[in-house]
Amino acid sequence: MNTPRKTWHPYVSPFDPCKPITVKTYSTPPNLYMGFQPPGLEQFTPMQALRTGTLWKAFYDPWYSPYEKAREGQQP
Amino acid sequence: MWVYEKKLQYPVRVSSCNPKLAKFLIEQYGGADGELAAALRYLNQRYSIPDKVIGLLTDIGTEEFAHLEMIATMVYKLTKDATPDQMKAAGLDAHYANHDNALFYHNAGGVPWTATYIQAKGDPIADLYEDIAAEEKARATYQWIINMSDDPDLNDGLRFLREREIIHSQRFREAVEILKEERDKKKFF
Numbered sequence: 658m659n660t661p662r663k664t665w666h667p668y669v670s671p672f673d674p675c676k677p678i679t680v681k682t683y684s685t686p687p688n689l690y691m692g693f694q695p696p697g698l699e700q701f702t703p704m705q706a707l708r709t710g711t712l713w714k715a716f717y718d719p720w721y722s723p724y725e726k727a728r729e730g731q732q733p
Numbered sequence: 734m735w736v737y738e739k740k741l742q743y744p745v746r747v748s749s750c751n752p753k754l755a756k757f758l759i760e761q762y763g764g765a766d767g768e769l770a771a772a773l774r775y776l777n778q779r780y781s782i783p784d785k786v787i788g789l790l791t792d793i794g795t796e797e798f799a800h801l802e803m804i805a806t807m808v809y810k811l812t813k814d815a816t817p818d819q820m821k822a823a824g825l826d827a828h829y830a831n832h833d834n835a836l837f838y839h840n841a842g843g844v845p846w847t848a849t850y851i852q853a854k855g856d857p858i859a860d861l862y863e864d865i866a867a868e869e870k871a872r873a874t875y876q877w878i879i880n881m882s883d884d885p886d887l888n889d890g891l892r893f894l895r896e897r898e899i900i901h902s903q904r905f906r907e908a909v910e911i912l913k914e915e916r917d918k919k920k921f922f
């Protein structure tokens with residue numbers, strides 16, 4: 658199973674003017690790994706599919722703002 | 734031709750009166766990686782691309798117009814009742830001077846939309862790679878907008894749109910797979 662987020666550690670200078678961010682995160686959504694979509698993938702119910710924006714569970718990768726309480730990876 | 738359905742692809746709700754969000758959202762309206770650019774790019778490229786993937790470009794290009802409509806609705810809801818003072822406070826003073834509360838195709842920095850945002854190279858691989866990049870850039874733009882927004886209902890719609898970009902990118906990647914496939918080679922799953 659691939660992770661939808663990756664992290665890296667930017668260089669921190671002893672002379673940084675602002676409080677350094679030590680960990681940066683970026684998005685690596687499932688489409689990067691799938692190649693041709695294989696047959697028989699698990700589907701959402703039609704109602705869930707309309708809400709999430711995809712019929713296929715394997716492609717569901719929601720993004721939340723830091724303001725939102727909702728946690729990443731929650732099911733629809 | 735197109736058949737118009739008088740409803741949005743996904744319901745648009747905006748729960749807080751925060752016209753500043755409109756300033757960010759307009760990036761996806763008239764920005765380089767916005768929905769207008771996407772729709773026009775795909776619907777134009779499809780004429781000179783191998784017929785196996787024309788339908789895909791038509792489908793996705795059409796859907797981008799549905800997304801454009803959602804963004805327009807969000808921007809409209811956020812600005813329709815804004816007074817000149819509120820527009821000023823939201824950083825939309827330059828917009829107001831030129832457009833009142835009307836929508837316009839420009840990016841978050843106020844730069845008007847231009848056809849130089851899109852390309853049709855006539856080379857199927859070059860064009861599809863541009864399309865994949867455009868989808869990833871649109872996905873990232875939605876992330877940055879969501880990050881700045883504390884409106885859960887608005888973010889709900891933006892999340893839907895971002896998920897669609899993931900799917901579009903996937904389908905364009907599959908289109909490349911189709912076009913690079915060797916003739917007569919058996920395919921196994």
Ligand SMILES: [Fe+2]
Nearest residue numbers: 771897898901
């Ligand atoms: Fe898209």
